[in-house]
Amino acid sequence: MVVNGNAKSVTDDVISTLDQILLGGDLFVSRRIEDARQIAETLVERGYGTVLTGGGDGTFTTVVTEVVHAARRRERKLPRFGLLKLGTGNALAWVVGASQAKGRGLSADIQRLQNDAGSREIRLVEVEGYLTPFAGLGADAQVLADYNLTKRRLSKTPLRAVAAGPVSYAVAAVTRSLPGYLLKKMPHFRVINDGAPAYRVGEKGAIIGRGIEPGETIFEGPARLCAMSTIPYYGFGFRMFPFADERGDRMHLRLSTISPTIFVRHFGAIWRGDFHRPDVLFDYLVEKVVIESDPPMAFQIGGDAHGERARVAARITPEPIRLVDFYAPPSAS
Structure with missing residues (x-):
């Protein structure tokens, strides 16, 4: 899971909660675009089946773009992508039904993921090298x-x-x-x-x-x-x-x-x-x-x-x- 350390709802408490749920090793915190690129290489190298983003639509755009580019360079299969509602606008959260980041919302969504949530195919807009909704x-x-x-x-x-x-x-x-x-x-x-x-x-x-x-x-x-x-x-x-x-x-x-x-x-x-x-x-x-x-x-x-x-x-x-x-x-x- 990749969370945007600068996002509205990504507090120290949220990071601590996610760290406990995900057992530490699968949680990455990104604060700069350079972090996202390095994290994407690691995600592709480890072969995760699902990559979850924690932030808003901009975080999703950055992570998906970097992971897709890294996977293509390495000729690897693309993972599934998902998101937690931790940003400001969260347009994609309205599309896929992600819960509010407050209360039990985060835990409920992660539990759903761990129980193999369903998925759908979606195409994105490709502009200036970015893949975005x-x-x-x-x-x-x-x-x-x-x-x-x-x-x-x-x-x-x-x-x-x-x-x-x-x-x-x-x-x-x-x-x-x-x-x-x-x-x-x-x-x-x-x-x-x-x-x-x-x-x-x-x-x-x-x-x-x-x-x-x-x-x-x-x-x-x-x-x-x-x-x-x-x-x-x-x-x-x-x-x-x-x-x-x-x-x-x-x-x-x-x-x-x-x-x-x-x-x-x-x-x-x-x-x-x-x-x-x-x-x-x-x-x-x-x-x-x-x-x-x-x-x-x-x-x-x-x-x-x-x-x-x-x-x-x-x-x-x-x-x-x-x-x-x-x-x-x-x-x-």
Whole structure:
């Protein structure tokens, strides 16, 4: 098991509890990307059948990426992957039913794993060498950057106990992100299909128009965000990508021109993934794309900030990984 020593819920008590449950030798604590690379080599060398991550979506992204790369270098079989809900957003936890890190949640999930929990196949987004459930340019990444700044500032105040979590997101959105949207001009995006035919989708996943062939432009114009995912959720249960499960060989690409006024007015439906307005939401099922942004925009991978980008190439991974799914029935022995 690999835990992110910097994650919100990874306290000394949590590490001690995990160490006792896992009998020490199978617990690795990572605090830097260099740690993750070294740990991945060890995991592959030892031949673990399941690798469990403890942190958020960024921790999962880093560990899976490093383990997959190490396994390919050594021509080894990939392990199953799983996660414990120890980070901030935890989008994947909503997909696989991981428990809260408090109380008996950790022990219950580990017990389920030890009793051979079921699993499912899932493909990921491959971008800039990372394997991640989701990535995005624009508003979502800017909110993340604003959150990180707000979290650092709140951590130096009496509110430091709640600095990492929804409070900082709310403060960041109200004081920085929303005012920025009102004052800034929307960036210009151009998305080019670089893979198999892409399809625009509407309400209930209905295909709109003809397929978009390789080399054709999928979208061009102003937008507040351009993001892609192979799972329906962002953090905190926000169903940002309701069509991510429509096809196993496509990822959900979403561009949006939603104004702050529309977002606030229809917040509930947007949060549930039930808001459908083809004039402000542009949803596509794609295999591989090239995204251009003018000017360069904030960029996030798996919920971690990665600076700004003017161009991003992304694709759905050709092969799936196997992910522990606490909703699934136990595997047959």
